[in-house]
Amino acid sequence: MRATQLYAPTLRESPAEAELVSHKLMFRAGLIRKAAGGLYSYLPLGWRTMKKIMQIIREEMDFAGGQEIMMPIVQPAEIWQESGRWAVYGDEMMRLKDRHGREFALGPTHEEMITTLIRDEVRSYKQLPLMLYQIQNKYRDEIRPRFGLMRSREFVMKDLYSFDRDVDGMNISYRKMYDAYSRVFERCGLKFRAVEADNGAIGGGHSHEFTVLAPSGESSIAYCENCNFAASDEKAELKIIKSAPEDLKPLEKVKTPACHTIELVKNFLNVPIEKTIKAVAFMDDDERLILAFVRGDHEVNEIKVLNSVENANHLYMADEKLIKAANSCPGFMSPIGISDAIIVVDQTVMEMCNAVAGANEIDAHFINVTPKRDFDAEKIIISDIRMVQAGDPCPHCGKSLKMTRGIEVGQVFTLGKKYSAALNAKFLDEDGKEKVFEMGCYGIGVGRTMAAAIEQNNDADGIIWNKNIAPFEVVVVPVNAKDASQLEFAEKIYDELKIAGVDVLLDDRKERAGVKFKDCDLIGYPLRVTISPKTLESGNIEVKIRKTGEFLNFSRENCVSQIVELLKSL
RNA sequence: CGGGACAUAGUUCAGCUUGGUAGAACAUCUGCUUUGGGAGCAGAGGGGCGCAGGUUCAAAUCCUGUUGUCCCGACCA
Numbered sequence: 001m002r003a004t005q006l007y008a009p010t011l012r013e014s015p016a017e018a019e020l021v022s023h024k025l026m027f028r029a030g031l032i033r034k035a036a037g038g039l040y041s042y043l044p045l046g047w048r049t050m051k052k053i054m055q056i057i058r059e060e061m062d063f064a065g066g067q068e069i070m071m072p073i074v075q076p077a078e079i080w081q082e083s084g085r086w087a088v089y090g091d092e093m094m095r096l097k098d099r100h101g102r103e104f105a106l107g108p109t110h111e112e113m114i115t116t117l118i119r120d121e122v123r124s125y126k127q128l129p130l131m132l133y134q135i136q137n138k139y140r141d142e143i144r145p146r147f148g149l150m151r152s153r154e155f156v157m158k159d160l161y162s163f164d165r166d167v168d169g170m171n172i173s174y175r176k177m178y179d180a181y182s183r184v185f186e187r188c189g190l191k192f193r194a195v196e197a198d199n200g201a202i203g204g205g206h207s208h209e210f211t212v213l214a215p216s217g218e219s220s221i222a223y224c225e226n227c228n229f230a231a232s233d234e235k236a237e238l239k240i241i242k243s244a245p246e247d248l249k250p251l252e253k254v255k256t257p258a259c260h261t262i263e264l265v266k267n268f269l270n271v272p273i274e275k276t277i278k279a280v281a282f283m284d285d286d287e288r289l290i291l292a293f294v295r296g297d298h299e300v301n302e303i304k305v306l307n308s309v310e311n312a313n314h315l316y317m318a319d320e321k322l323i324k325a326a327n328s329c330p331g332f333m334s335p336i337g338i339s340d341a342i343i344v345v346d347q348t349v350m351e352m353c354n355a356v357a358g359a360n361e362i363d364a365h366f367i368n369v370t371p372k373r374d375f376d377a378e379k380i381i382i383s384d385i386r387m388v389q390a391g392d393p394c395p396h397c398g399k400s401l402k403m404t405r406g407i408e409v410g411q412v413f414t415l416g417k418k419y420s421a422a423l424n425a426k427f428l429d430e431d432g433k434e435k436v437f438e439m440g441c442y443g444i445g446v447g448r449t450m451a452a453a454i455e456q457n458n459d460a461d462g463i464i465w466n467k468n469i470a471p472f473e474v475v476v477v478p479v480n481a482k483d484a485s486q487l488e489f490a491e492k493i494y495d496e497l498k499i500a501g502v503d504v505l506l507d508d509r510k511e512r513a514g515v516k517f518k519d520c521d522l523i524g525y526p527l528r529v530t531i532s533p534k535t536l537e538s539g540n541i542e543v544k545i546r547k548t549g550e551f552l553n554f555s556r557e558n559c560v561s562q563i564v565e566l567l568k569s570l
Numbered sequence: 571c572g573g574g575a576c577a578u579a580g581u582u583c584a585g586c587u588u589g590g591u592a593g594a595a596c597a598u599c600u601g602c603u604u605u606g607g608g609a610g611c612a613g614a615g616g617g618g619c620g621c622a623g624g625u626u627c628a629a630a631u632c633c634u635g636u637u638g639u640c641c642c643g644a645c646c647a
Contacts, residue, residue, distance in 0.1 A: 012582090013582050015581075017639070143645055157647085197647095209647085480605050480606090512607085514607035515609095516606095517607045522608095532606060533606095
């Protein structure tokens with residue numbers, strides 16, 4: 001490819017709306033352009049990288065036993081109604097009607113589509129296991145699209161679905177995908193972690209998120225450097241923290257004027273924050289009051305609270321009226337002496353003794369609270385409901401956990417029978433009985449992977465591509481393309497590199513050297529070969545490594561093989 | 571959906587307070603010079619100020635509505 005024929009509009013400035021480095025660089029380097037909120041066009045350079053990532057994904061999916069298919073983006077409402085998700089999915093689903101008024105949706109995901117396809121086609125256990133995937137645009141009408149390709153309304157996704165005859169088979173498929181995903185992200189040159197995750201709305205069994213480590217990421221993860229444990233902050237299971245044994249003192253109510261926050265109470269009573277119990281009030285869709293109690297220095301994990309309360313779908317911050325109706329008052333809530341509320345107490349709170357908690361009346365707290373003695377065990381739910389914090393003990397090995405942020409680029413789920421049962425997808429097993437498929441689903445955000453790669457690998461000058469996903473591996477730059485001898489020489493090198501199988505760009509633009517160098521750095525080709533009067537005279541060529549800034553001189557005779565070797569070593 | 575901000579040339583932004591009929595830089599085009607890190611000089615094209623009303627002799631500038639965008643929050647593979 002020649003730069004004079006390449007549509008690669010680079011810019012000196014980035015749009016005001018771009019916040020993330022990756023978003024700015026994708027824009028400036030001419031990879032993408034915005035069409036509307038959360039909708040982007042991929043320009044040639046961006047699309048080249050997208051295609052390379054997709055190719056890596058295809059190779060790994062095929063290697064793991066997957067087969068590529070293509071399903072419609074436009075999906076009939078009926079299958080979504082059948083699975084029950086037509087109503088549940090809500091505004092995030094882009095819906096449309098055809099000329100006859102029939103309802104459709106632009107696929108946000110394809111569990112319904114693939115399950116209805118398979119239930120009509122696969123009748124025997126002999127056809128299993130089956131892994132089918134596609135790479136296609138997905139549509140989610142996000143409440144707030146942002147960060148360029150990180151959270152867009154239309155995005156390219158690889159989605160694979162596995163069908164197995166039993167749970168063991170499903171777990172094998174899951175493991176294959178887990179391994180395949182690790183290889184995909186390794187080949188893309190990303191630093192990532194497979195973290196234990198909450199299944200969220202999709203439901204089913206276990207799940208891992210593949211998270212690229214980056215401080216700007218939207219998800220927060222806890223990980224252990226000692227063992228392999230990593231989990232999203234919402235999911236991370238925590239062990240009980242035992243307190244040192246003390247002589248129990250009798251429960252006592254004390255005045256705490258205007259101490260409606262933990263900070264004020266702890267200062268007023270002069271107790272360490274670890275000796276206080278904090279309350280957070282929620283309500284659910286049925287306006288049931290749910291009070292969650294954690295240690296003063298801990299934070300409530302809303303998801304864990306939700307999971308520990310039966311028949312609750314959503315949690316909202318509670319109305320003050322609701323709290324008062326339960327004979328309590330905001331700022332001084334307590335499990336002791338409250339009526340008509342669901343009480344959820346963190347497991348670590350149950351280990352505390354002689355602690356401070358609210359007294360359910362204005363300007364008063366209890367001291368010497370010992371939950372095991374003072375809480376009504378019949379009426380409370382004891383569970384792990386707190387948010388993980390840096391320094392918490394690792395649930396696997398007990399060492400101190402660290403926190404980091406990351407970008408979720410892929411997720412693997414076991415679904416079990418969730419969709420196959422809802423959509424009545426069955427096959428005939430060896431024993432002659434009809435059984436429901438055990439399913440799994442596995443997604444990779446292709447655009448997000450590209451964005452994450454940039455987010456993780458860039459400097460002040462621009463992008464630093466890994467060779468496997470760079471739009472071009474090598475760029476050949478004649479310093480002055482108006483000089484026929486330089487251009488001619490550059491063309492020769494370019495031809496030879498092409499023949500050697502290198503993905504190479506010739507920057508034959510009649511621009512000044514500075515302009516071309518700036519563009520090379522901005523776009524981030526891994527290697528730059530420079531041809532100049534200097535190199536012509538010496539008979540050498542100059543190679544610059546983008547990542548290190550290092551210059552190498554190769555002799556004319558074997559420069560092509562040396563460049564090929566250098567590329568391999570990157 | 572709540573809170574905040576913005577909308578003027580391809581891009582980044584100035585001009586609005588104090589209405590008088592739009593400007594800079596970068597980008598683009600032409601010519602000359604220059605050629606190892608976003609060059610210099612000369613010249614040219616390009617917008618009627620998100621949209622719709624209103625006030626006024628006169629509206630990017632004031633008022634009302636509306637749409638879009640961005641940020642924070644809630645929400646969310």
